[in-house]
Amino acid sequence: MHWLRIYPKRTLWRLYWGVLVLSLILDALALYAHAFHYHFKFQYTLEFFALFGFFGCMLLILIAKGIGLFIVKEEDYYQRRAPQENGVQ
Amino acid sequence: MMAWLHPGVVIALGGLAIPWIPWRRVRQVYFLVLPLMGLVILGLTSWGFFGFSISQSKVQVPFSIPFLGYSLQPVRIHALSLLFGYVYVIAAFCMNLYALGVKNDWEHTAAMIYVGSALGAVFAGDLFTLFFCLEIMSWAPFFLLLFRGTKKAMGAALRYVLWHHFSGVCILFGILIHVHATGSLAFGPLPWGYGKDFLGSHLILFGFIINAATAPFHAWLADSYSEASPSGSVYMTAYTTKTAVFCLIVAFSGVKLLMWAGVISAVFSVFMAVLENDGRRLLSYHIVSQVGYMVCGVGIGTAMAINGAAAHAFCHIIYKALLYMGVGCPLLVVGTAKFHRLGGLYRYMPIAFWLTIIGGLSISAFPLFSGFVSKTMTIEAAERIHQPLVYLMLEGASIGTFLHTGLKLPWNIWLQEREEPPPEIRARLKDSAVNSPVHMLGAMGILAFLCVFIGIYPKILYAMLPYPVEFVPYTFTRVFSLTQMFIFTFLGFWVLRKLIKGHAGFVLDTDWPLRIAGGRLIRFCSGPLKALGAFLDRRxxxxxxxxxxxxxxxxxxxxxxxxxxxxxxxxxxxxFVLFVVRNL
Known part of the structure; x- marks a missing residue:
């Protein structure tokens, strides 16, 4: 089982970058070859899904972090606010 | 002779016997056989052993019982209820296998009653039986929470019961008003509209929405599921919300309000999940998000959307149980699922890691995994009714799902660019690649296999859906676009990975005003009100x-x-008599 415990880092990274670049090229080619069948016009934008994934992910994290400034509290927030009074003795 | 053997009754009553079996091995085998018996009964039903055949759009009512001038139909079998029944018993088997090591037998009993009542609810033919089963379902998990034994869990258990009794009361009043207005107790499509003629339906819908944890009434879910015992929480993930989705499909398909409620809940909870530090709370928010897809599908209401919602419920139960089990492994072994205390566990739990990754890829609808064949159906339904906003929000929520469940969760628990976990965690681990009990990994293995199997061969699932399926999941366009989207989501994650590292903290949710008000009320009762009572008493x-x-x-x-x-x-x-006579 020892082979399982080593995480094949470098190979995975190389594979990842390869697939990333390949997908960009393929997307452009397929778009010009009219191989896609979508329902909405905006989906036909060049590299729409790549941009959507990348910026959607970043926006999600950044906006949530912004909201987090207001709603993330210390771990025992409720316990501290209501000592012995949360319904349990 | 009974026309049909109810698997829910078999499992719930059978569960009561577990603590009385004196031999441990026999008890364990019996515990595993219970859901299998349910599976066999359902298999026989599909096969026609009970004398009726089940097909799409065919409803079977084996018997009815007269009750107070109404006729009760405790059992009504149709394609949708069989679909839910199957996944309930399959999931229950894996969960039982996972929970085999739990010492407290009463926890098993509570879990089996919970599973049995969920089966009772999906096979209920009238509103009275449905309400009865839903009430049992609101009590059984209470014990799964209590058996964790911590003070926090007890608080969460009380809040859970309060939420569910509130929803239960809404449903009960709705049923009473509905029965009074229409005279029918049948559990089928309910009348829908705006105005006071539909008050009964509104109340029932409200109760179902709370049970389905649709935003903003979802806070009970993250609150309670994260406090249950490691195996207890696995049971809780599957039944309550999915039964509510089933009820919504039966009673309220096509209610446009649900479409928007579902979309908002799918997106909202993804934002909440970014901030979470606790593995199980993060997964809880993703239950809310995924149930949002189903509720949205119910709201769209076309045959494809209903199929999508039902199929997604099926797949969701399987991969979500797998994910909760994956987080349960470190929770059980090292006692915490908080991200800021973990990381670097990969060397010690690689199998749990890879199985969790399969769950993560399934939930984010990666091609070849189960989520892909079900979630895309709902999304396609949204595209076909020309709702670009709904489409974008659902697709965006699936980015968030991949970001958290596929990337953030495994990365924070198992990797975090560390070779070794923090010393206090390392001290509790054996120097082996299998730190969690084998039966737990076995249960996860079965579920992971199902995730991949359904993803590769969705035909079986599609054949069980309530409407004929004219949807092809694997088209070049969809596979390519979604794969590309996920690859780039990973890039975004890698760029900002420092930002979503776990930090100790607690994220407030929409139940904040209720909990603060509740705390104030209790403080008022124990302070001024008690003093007033004592004062009056003295006087x-x-x-x-x-x-x-x-x-x-x-x-x-x-x-x-x-x-x-x-x-x-x-x-x-x-x-006094004079006074009464004068006033008459």
Whole structure:
């Protein structure tokens, strides 16, 4: 089982970058070859899904972090606010 | 002779016997066989053993019972209920396998009653039976929470029961109003509209929405699921919300309000999940998000959307149980699922890691995994009714799902660019690649296999859906676009990975005003109200003793002869009668 415990880092990274670049090229080619069948016009934008994934992910994290400034509290927030009074003795 | 053997009754009543079996091995085998018996009964039903065949759009009611002038249908079998029944018993088997090591047998009993009542609800043919089963379902998990034994879990259990009793009361009143208005107790499509004629339906819908944890009434879910015992929480993930989705499909398909409620809940909870530090709370928010897809599908209401919602419920139960089990492994072994205390576990739990990754890829609808064949159906349904906003929000929520469940969760628990976990965690781990019990990994293995199997071969699932399926999941366009989207989501994650590292903290949710108000109420009761009570008590005692003292005076005592008291009583009665007669 020892082979399982080593995480094949470098190979995975190389594979990842390869697939990333390949997908960009393929997307452009397929778009010009009219191989896609979508329902909405905006989906036909060049590299729409790549941009959507990348910026959607970043926006999600950044906006949530912004909201987090207001709603993330210390771990025992409720316990501290209501000592012995949360319904349990 | 009984026309049909109810698997829910078999499992729930069978569960009661578990603690009384004296031999441990026999008990464990019995515990595993219970859901299998349910599976066999359902298989026989599909096969036609009970004398009726099940096909799409065909409804079977084996028997009905007269009750107070209504006729109850405790059992009604159709394609949708069989679909839910199958996944309930399959999931229950894997969960039982996972929970095999739990020492407390009453926890098993509570879990089996919970599973049995969920089966009862999906096979219920009338609103009364449905309500009865939903009420049991609101109590059984209470014990799964209590058996964790911590003070926090007890608080969460009480809040869970409060939420579910509130939803139960809404459903009960809705049913009463509905039955009074229509005279029908049947559990089928309910009338829908706006205005006070539909109050009954509104109340029932509200109750179902709370049970389905649709935003903003979802806070109970993250609150309670994250506090249950490691195996107890796995049970909780599957049944309550999915039964509510089933009820919504049966009663309210096509209600446009649900479409928007579902979309908002799918997106909202993804934002909440970014901030979470606790593995199980993060997954809880993703239950809310995924159930949002289903609720949205119910709201769209076309055949494809309903199929999508049902199929997604099926797949969701399987991959979500797998994910909760994956987080349960470190929770059980090292005692925490908080991200800021973990990381670097990969060397010690690689199998759990890879199985969790399969769950993560399934939930984010990666091609070749189960989520892909079900979630895309709902999304396609949204595209076909030309709702670009719904489409974008659902697709965006699936980015968030991949970001958290596929990337953030495994990365924070198992990797975090560390070779070794923090010393206090390392101290609790054996130097082996299998740190969690083998039966737990076995249960996860079965679920992971199902995730991949359904993803590769969705035909079986599609054949069980309530409507004929004319949807092809694997088209070049969809596979390519979604794969590309996920690859780039990973890039975004890698760029900002420092930002979503776990930090100790607690994220407030929409139940904040309720919990603060509840705390204030309890503080008011235990403080001023109690003082007022004591004050009134003192005053009444004082007044009583004064009165007694006044009558004890010799002069007064001498005047109170029996004749005087009798005359006084008579006069009082006459006066009272006169008063009553005058006012009539």
């Amino acid at each position: 009444v005692t004082q007044a009583a003793s004064w009165t007694v003292a006044a009558f004890r005076k010799p002069l007064v005592e001498a005047a109170l002869t029996p004749r005087f008291v009798g005359a006084g009583m008579l006069a009082a009665i006459v006066l």
